[in-house]
Amino acid sequence: MEREERRKERLDRGIKARTEGLYAIASWREITYLLAPRASLIIGLLILPLVLPGLYWQRVLALAGVYALLALSFDFLAHRVGLVCIGGAFMMGIGGYISGGLNYYFGLPIALTIPIATLAGALICTLLWLPCLPLRGVYFAIITFMFPHLATSIIIAGGLLGSTEGLSPIKGFPNIWVGIYLILGLVLLTIFGLRRLCGEDIGVVFAGIKDNDQAVLASGVNITRVKIYALYIATLIGCFAGAFVAHFSGFVGVSLFALDFSVMPIAACIMGGPGTLAGPALGALILAPLSELLRGFGQLRVVLYCVILVVFILFKPEGLLSWVSRRYHQIERWVKV
Amino acid sequence: MEEQKETIIKVRNLSKSFGGVKALNNISFDLPKGEVLGVIGPNGSGKTTLVNTITGFVKPESGEVFFKNIKLTGLPPYKIADLGVARTFQVVRPFLSLRSFKNLIVPLWSPRARRFAGGRGGDRDAVAIDLLEEVGFERDAYVPYKFASALPLGYLKRLELARCLALRPEVIICDEVFSGLSMSEIASMVPLIERLQRRGVTIIMIEHRLRELFSVADKVIVLNFGEKLAEGKPDQVMQDEKVIRAYLGEEINL
Numbered sequence: 042m043e044r045e046e047r048r049k050e051r052l053d054r055g056i057k058a059r060t061e062g063l064y065a066i067a068s069w070r071e072i073t074y075l076l077a078p079r080a081s082l083i084i085g086l087l088i089l090p091l092v093l094p095g096l097y098w099q100r101v102l103a104l105a106g107v108y109a110l111l112a113l114s115f116d117f118l119a120h121r122v123g124l125v126c127i128g129g130a131f132m133m134g135i136g137g138y139i140s141g142g143l144n145y146y147f148g149l150p151i152a153l154t155i156p157i158a159t160l161a162g163a164l165i166c167t168l169l170w171l172p173c174l175p176l177r178g179v180y181f182a183i184i185t186f187m188f189p190h191l192a193t194s195i196i197i198a199g200g201l202l203g204s205t206e207g208l209s210p211i212k213g214f215p216n217i218w219v220g221i222y223l224i225l226g227l228v229l230l231t232i233f234g235l236r237r238l239c240g241e242d243i244g245v246v247f248a249g250i251k252d253n254d255q256a257v258l259a260s261g262v263n264i265t266r267v268k269i270y271a272l273y274i275a276t277l278i279g280c281f282a283g284a285f286v287a288h289f290s291g292f293v294g295v296s297l298f299a300l301d302f303s304v305m306p307i308a309a310c311i312m313g314g315p316g317t318l319a320g321p322a323l324g325a326l327i328l329a330p331l332s333e334l335l336r337g338f339g340q341l342r343v344v345l346y347c348v349i350l351v352v353f354i355l356f357k358p359e360g361l362l363s364w365v366s367r368r369y370h371q372i373e374r375w376v377k378v
Numbered sequence: 379m380e381e382q383k384e385t386i387i388k389v390r391n392l393s394k395s396f397g398g399v400k401a402l403n404n405i406s407f408d409l410p411k412g413e414v415l416g417v418i419g420p421n422g423s424g425k426t427t428l429v430n431t432i433t434g435f436v437k438p439e440s441g442e443v444f445f446k447n448i449k450l451t452g453l454p455p456y457k458i459a460d461l462g463v464a465r466t467f468q469v470v471r472p473f474l475s476l477r478s479f480k481n482l483i484v485p486l487w488s489p490r491a492r493r494f495a496g497g498r499g500g501d502r503d504a505v506a507i508d509l510l511e512e513v514g515f516e517r518d519a520y521v522p523y524k525f526a527s528a529l530p531l532g533y534l535k536r537l538e539l540a541r542c543l544a545l546r547p548e549v550i551i552c553d554e555v556f557s558g559l560s561m562s563e564i565a566s567m568v569p570l571i572e573r574l575q576r577r578g579v580t581i582i583m584i585e586h587r588l589r590e591l592f593s594v595a596d597k598v599i600v601l602n603f604g605e606k607l608a609e610g611k612p613d614q615v616m617q618d619e620k621v622i623r624a625y626l627g628e629e630i631n632l
Contacts, residue, residue, distance in 0.1 A: 242486075242487050248475055249473045259541070261489065262484060
């Protein structure tokens with residue numbers, strides 16, 4: 042009986058323990074198996090600006106980074122804390138106007154304006170949304186969605202902060218590389234920071250609020266206070282994105298409150314994989330350049346967004362990242378028996 | 379006006395109605411520290427509403443609840459839990475996306491649990507697993523590490539109880555922890571209640587399983603349509619005419 046028996050075996054057979062998501066790593070080969078896809082995404086993102094043809098696409102990438110931050114902020118709040126906040130444009134606007142205003146009126150340098158705008162902007166957003174925090178689900182979403190429109194109206198009707206003209210010029214970054222690597226670095230930092238946060242005990246409490254807020258109340262935890270922490274963290278991300286855009290484009294105007302900044306993160310989130318954090322960032326990095334490519338179609342772009350959304354919701358509700366990672370773990374090899 | 383020194387829970391003239399339905403009508407009782415109070419009554423008699431009004435999840439229309447002379451009525455639920463009055467939910471409310479032991483991180487993170495733990499609270503995961511083992515999650519079978527969504531009802535009821543225990547409560551209000559469990563599951567849970575009782579925890583048990591309840595209860599209150607029908611020792615209560623009528627209906631002479 043010299044016949045050789047062979048059967049198929051999954052690559053991760055040795056390392057995936059029975060309990061979901063726990064790995065038992067025993068060799069460099071196994072570490073590589075887990076690390077390679079993650080590392081290739083990160084390194085790919087970091088060398089992407091170097092290989093892009095020309096300034097135009099580099100600017101598009103930076104804008105995609107902005108959307109990625111907003112998508113991360115949305116994903117964290119919606120799927121890790123259970124607060125559906127579609128006021129991304131409001132965070133953008135507040136962050137942008139604070140940063141731009143400090144530079145335009147007081148001549149502060151970028152090294153000061155961006156941190157101030159991030160911290161103070163997040164504080165303003167959190168305080169303004171504080172009264173709405175007892176609302177749940179779609180009601181909180183509606184209120185937050187309304188804020189950017191409110192801000193636009195106040196600025197235009199009141200003739201404030203340059204009204205429809207906006208504020209310009211705002212000091213830009215010394216060169217495009219600083220801008221691009223600042224935003225891409227922040228995207229990576231935010232992904233890992235939020236992942237870490239969600240693994241901490243307070244992250245578990247966030248998940249508890251998402252799953253069942255009554256049970257969190259019965260556990261002696263003030264859920265409003267915990268939601269405030271979460272909201273402040275999420276608005277920090279959004280306000281940084283706004284402050285970045287102000288300096289990156291050298292201009293601050295009501296366009297910072299545009300609908301796109303509220304809606305596109307949701308699309309990116311659904312496409313990339315709700316609740317995975319890295320997925321929505323990936324989704325934004327795909328959707329934003331795609332939207333630039335389709336600029337020629339004008340308003341038809343919106344139709345395409347809708348098609349993408351419907352296709353993903355219907356056929357891949359788990360999102361791109363979860364799907365790819367599932368397929369990756371299903372890769373098999375032939376082994377001798 | 380005699381003052382009972384050891385009374386831990388004092389309920390005075392509690393009333394609550396939902397629309398036209400009187401869920402609670404002028405309920406009053408005292409509960410001495412360390413005793414087990416059973417609350418029984420047919421479906422819809424206001425048992426769960428009583429729990430909800432004591433723990434702050436429902437605001438009563440009138441009446442007050444005191445815990446060691448602190449007025450609980452009007453306080454938000456998390457403050458009541460923070461004072462040491464913990465509750466379970468009749469319809470279990472686990473955190474389904476979390477592993478079982480991570481479910482307990484939430485109460486262990488609460489200000490009350492942190493006061494007991496002292497300082498930064500130490501390794502909450504280890505404390506959580508110990509607590510789960512105490513309520514009967516077999517550590518050797520890795521049950522504490524299972525996702526709550528994968529647990530059967532018996533474990534979810536225990537998880538509810540463990541969530542209360544994590545707060546080191548002085549009063550535990552169990553809203554039908556035995557319902558939906560098999561006889562053997564109930565039999566394994568009764569010693570747990572008795573152990574808490576020996577530790578000096580005051581317990582209010584809402585229950586339909588009378589035999590198991592009467593084996594642990596010091597006193598029983600019978601509710602029917604929001605009214606307190608009877609109050610007293612378990613065997614006395616079951617002799618009460620009104621109670622028998624509420625449970626079995628009236629005798630009809632044809």
